[in-house]
Amino acid sequence: MEVDITLRVDGEDRPLRVDTRTTLLDALRERLGVTAPKKGCDHGQCGSCTVLVNGRRATSCLTFAVAHEDDEVTTAAGLADGDRLHPVQQAFLDHDGYQCGFCTPGQICSAVGMLDELKKGWPSHATADLTGPVDADDDEIRERMSGNLCRCGAYAGIVAAIREAAR
Amino acid sequence: MIGLLHTRSIGADVERVDGRAKVTGAAAYAFDQPVENPAYLHPVRSAVARGRVTGLDTAAAEAADGVLAVLTHRNAPRLASTDDTELAVLQDDAVAFHGQFVAAVVAETPEAARRAAALVAVEYAGEPHDVVLSADRDDLYAAQEPEEHGDVDAAIAAAAVVHDATYTTPPEFNNPMEPHTSVAVWDDGGLTVYESTQGVHTVRPVLAEVFGLDPERVRVIARYVGGGFGSKGTVHANVVLAGLAARALPGRPVKFALTRQDMFRVAGYRTPTVQRVRLAADADGRLTAVEHDVVEQSARIKEFVEGCTKPTRGMYAAPNRRYRQRMATLDVPVTSWMRAPGECPGMFALESAMDEAAIACGLDPVEFRVRNDTRTDPDSGKPFSTRNLVACLREGARRFGWEGRDPAPGVRRDGDWLVGTGVAGSCYPVISDPGSAAVVRYGADGRYQVSIGAADIGTGAWTALTQIAADALRVPMDRIDLRIGDSALPRATVAGGSSGTTNWGTAVVEAARAFRDQHGVHPREGDEARGEMRENTAKEHYAMSAYGAQFAEVRVHAGTGEVRVQRMVGVFAVGRIVNARTARSQLLGGMVMGVSMALHEHGVRDPRFGHVVNHDLAEYHVAANADIGDMEAVWIEEEDPHVNPMGTKGIGEIGIVGAAAAIANAAHHATGVRVRDLPLTTDAFVR
Numbered sequence: 001m002e003v004d005i006t007l008r009v010d011g012e013d014r015p016l017r018v019d020t021r022t023t024l025l026d027a028l029r030e031r032l033g034v035t036a037p038k039k040g041c042d043h044g045q046c047g048s049c050t051v052l053v054n055g056r057r058a059t060s061c062l063t064f065a066v067a068h069e070d071d072e073v074t075t076a077a078g079l080a081d082g083d084r085l086h087p088v089q090q091a092f093l094d095h096d097g098y099q100c101g102f103c104t105p106g107q108i109c110s111a112v113g114m115l116d117e118l119k120k121g122w123p124s125h126a127t128a129d130l131t132g133p134v135d136a137d138d139d140e141i142r143e144r145m146s147g148n149l150c151r152c153g154a155y156a157g158i159v160a161a162i163r164e165a166a167r
Numbered sequence: 168m169i170g171l172l173h174t175r176s177i178g179a180d181v182e183r184v185d186g187r188a189k190v191t192g193a194a195a196y197a198f199d200q201p202v203e204n205p206a207y208l209h210p211v212r213s214a215v216a217r218g219r220v221t222g223l224d225t226a227a228a229e230a231a232d233g234v235l236a237v238l239t240h241r242n243a244p245r246l247a248s249t250d251d252t253e254l255a256v257l258q259d260d261a262v263a264f265h266g267q268f269v270a271a272v273v274a275e276t277p278e279a280a281r282r283a284a285a286l287v288a289v290e291y292a293g294e295p296h297d298v299v300l301s302a303d304r305d306d307l308y309a310a311q312e313p314e315e316h317g318d319v320d321a322a323i324a325a326a327a328v329v330h331d332a333t334y335t336t337p338p339e340f341n342n343p344m345e346p347h348t349s350v351a352v353w354d355d356g357g358l359t360v361y362e363s364t365q366g367v368h369t370v371r372p373v374l375a376e377v378f379g380l381d382p383e384r385v386r387v388i389a390r391y392v393g394g395g396f397g398s399k400g401t402v403h404a405n406v407v408l409a410g411l412a413a414r415a416l417p418g419r420p421v422k423f424a425l426t427r428q429d430m431f432r433v434a435g436y437r438t439p440t441v442q443r444v445r446l447a448a449d450a451d452g453r454l455t456a457v458e459h460d461v462v463e464q465s466a467r468i469k470e471f472v473e474g475c476t477k478p479t480r481g482m483y484a485a486p487n488r489r490y491r492q493r494m495a496t497l498d499v500p501v502t503s504w505m506r507a508p509g510e511c512p513g514m515f516a517l518e519s520a521m522d523e524a525a526i527a528c529g530l531d532p533v534e535f536r537v538r539n540d541t542r543t544d545p546d547s548g549k550p551f552s553t554r555n556l557v558a559c560l561r562e563g564a565r566r567f568g569w570e571g572r573d574p575a576p577g578v579r580r581d582g583d584w585l586v587g588t589g590v591a592g593s594c595y596p597v598i599s600d601p602g603s604a605a606v607v608r609y610g611a612d613g614r615y616q617v618s619i620g621a622a623d624i625g626t627g628a629w630t631a632l633t634q635i636a637a638d639a640l641r642v643p644m645d646r647i648d649l650r651i652g653d654s655a656l657p658r659a660t661v662a663g664g665s666s667g668t669t670n671w672g673t674a675v676v677e678a679a680r681a682f683r684d685q686h687g688v689h690p691r692e693g694d695e696a697r698g699e700m701r702e703n704t705a706k707e708h709y710a711m712s713a714y715g716a717q718f719a720e721v722r723v724h725a726g727t728g729e730v731r732v733q734r735m736v737g738v739f740a741v742g743r744i745v746n747a748r749t750a751r752s753q754l755l756g757g758m759v760m761g762v763s764m765a766l767h768e769h770g771v772r773d774p775r776f777g778h779v780v781n782h783d784l785a786e787y788h789v790a791a792n793a794d795i796g797d798m799e800a801v802w803i804e805e806e807d808p809h810v811n812p813m814g815t816k817g818i819g820e821i822g823i824v825g826a827a828a829a830i831a832n833a834a835h836h837a838t839g840v841r842v843r844d845l846p847l848t849t850d851a852f853v854r
């Protein structure tokens with residue numbers, strides 16, 4: 001079955017007709033040519049497909065495109081302000097928080113989303129005090145970024161980049 | 168002696184030239200290529216580990232919406248060569264392992280292809296299969312003649328200390344984040360493939376032979392590659408299947424991405440190993456004998472030998488030495504390269520054994536290794552071009568705070584955690600292969616186009632080759648316009664064996680020198696010159712290898728047996744560093760994969776059916792961010808005038824070599840429990 005929907009991707013309305021079985025990830029990549037989010041596992045286990053849906057991080061392989069009419073979808077391609085990189089993107093460059101780059105767009109979306117979660121004071125498994133504000137310390141960053149695998153093992157750079165961007 | 172390049176860009180801390188494209192998601196990997204009107208392939212995999220396909224009902228699949236073709240061994244185009252049995256896809260009815268491709272659906276959309284693939288009904292005549300490796304099988308065959316220098320048995324009989332133990336490593340799967348993907352187009356009697364590969368010039372001749380094409384009619388493009396770690400270093404069946412589908416649908420780009428589960432079936436993996444190591448030492452703790460006896464598996468359809476005894480040959484002095492390597496042929500998928508094949512599992516065994524022998528000798532493990540250092544290669548008798556293992560051990564001990572370490576195991580406690588420290592040596596040979604070529608051309612924009620069909624799989628080759636070209640031409644980096652990742656560019660060797668910078672960098676330097684010789688420093692637009700990497704004759708006179716030392720602090724929970732690697736320090740002697748920023752990442756990346764190997768990775772093959780049961784990233788866990796503690800990778804200054812004009816030794820693999828042993832040794836120091844079978848799971852520590 002096919003349905004006409006409009007996705008709002010990186011600030012642009014993108015009307016399209018999709019098979020109801022199409023994931024948000026496949027709609028972005030194979031129908032709209034938005035290839036910043038990557039398919040690493042298609043099971044929500046690796047995080048390479050992470051995008052922001054209305055500002056919150058989501059694994060786009062685990063959600064159907066038809067469920068996202070009217071949602072604001074932001075990929076790593078939509079984070080930069082023209083030629084000016086998002087501070088998280090710049091920090092990834094400065095700290096070499098990537099190697100092959102395949103997981104990187106997902107890592108960066110995830111980092112942007114989780115910095116917002118920190119700002120809102122949402123606790124994690126690594127948070128000692130569940131009631132107070134949450135610091136962007138290394139344990140918090142490591143815990144919150146563990147849904148985004150990096151087989152190149154760039155975790156030291158990723159943590160350093162996010163620590164800097166959190167300042 | 169080679170004239171070492173005068174360096175300006177080399178050695179600097181440089182942002183990756185491809186960094187901006189990667190952080191914005193603009194870098195186009197194989198499956199990201201914008202192609203017109205693509206079709207999608209989804210495979211059907213065998214449900215038995217050995218036997219024949221006796222029935223194929225494709226009617227329902229062919230009738231399904233959007234289906235363009237259903238390929239089976241009955242109708243697939245015939246290949247020109249089936250000599251490489253791994254690549255003889257859909258050519259006959261034989262099944263050689265569970266998960267082998269037995270059919271494929273090509274359809275208008277990925278959803279339609281996947282749905283129709285599930286509608287293909289396959290019947291098999293299964294045969295008894297055998298997928299279990301053990302060292303006491305009676306059908307092991309010798310992968311190489313057993314080799315002995317001196318008299319090991321006599322040395323053991325006369326030794327003050329003998330250590331004899333068996334170490335095992337499980338099947339490990341490369342799992343680059345980008346699954347193997349292809350976009351294949353058959354057009355005008357030629358084949359173009361956008362491929363996730365470690366070598367466009369590795370893939371091209373293979374596809375030319377398999378499809379019976381002139382190599383000039385095959386083009387392979389891979390500008391960005393999402394990791395490989397060896398699995399993309401050789402051609403696997405998926406590329407051929409994509410090519411077959413493209414041939415069946417001329418003009419139509421066919422997109423085929425392996426699923427993550429397929430990555431456990433057809434993309435290669437590291438064999439499990441069973442390694443017996445015997446060490447004999449005199450009363451002063453000097454090794455008198457080393458023996459390394461390895462048992463591995465290989466697939467029935469293609470032999471691959473993981474040379475685990477390689478590192479043992481050059482690591483420590485011992486006059487009496489014996490190596491043996493035996494294999495079992497099993498009904499399993501083809502084993503292949505995984506980061507530091509041979510050195511990585513081999514050094515887990517050797518460096519664990521060295522720790523145990525040091526304890527048996529009553530010596531500090533750093534001191535024991537220093538005492539057994541060698542100035543000449545024990546096997547060949549050649550001197551080393553440079554060898555700084557001892558410097559790495561000393562510097563690592565200093566940085567880590569090793570001095571004053573209490574050797575007693577199981578006595579340090581921090582709350583519920585038992586704390587220990589461990590060390591291991593690292594090594595990786597300097598591999599150089601002639602045959603890469605580069606072309607330098609002066610462009611209209613006043614920049615130098617430097618072309619070579621190399622691949623950057625995350626190693627930093629885009630940046631390193633730009634730096635090398637800049638120094639070789641004596642211009643700033645921004646005057647270099649590097650072109651890689653396309654078989655239309657000059658031939659380059661595979662990104663493997665930590666040899667990329669050696670081979671490609673030398674070709675770039677040769678091309679730059681030829682360019683300056685021919686065109687001087689004021690070239691005209693269109694001037695160009697070509698250079699080639701030739702055999703390094705210094706190899707006849709010197710043994711060449713990189714070395715390192717890794718130190719780990721490990722905590723083991725007294726109640727649950729959970730193992731955490733709190734911190735690691737790796738010190739490496741790897742020749743000159745081209746880019747301090749990317750080199751650090753590459754060395755750390757190897758160490759992180761070593762943590763993953765030590766603590767997590769274990770592919771479990773079901774003996775009843777022959778498949779890997781934990782075939783995804785939830786159940787085959789690879790180290791996540793929270794698994795990694797404080798990691799430090801540094802290097803010591805090392806000028807080696809014999810390796811290549813850049814003075815580099817290769818850094819892609821050495822970081823994983825020895826890491827798992829350092830961790831296992833630290834876990835023993837923490838708990839008193841010696842784990843000789845990877846990974847270090849909690850059950851080993853709960854008594």
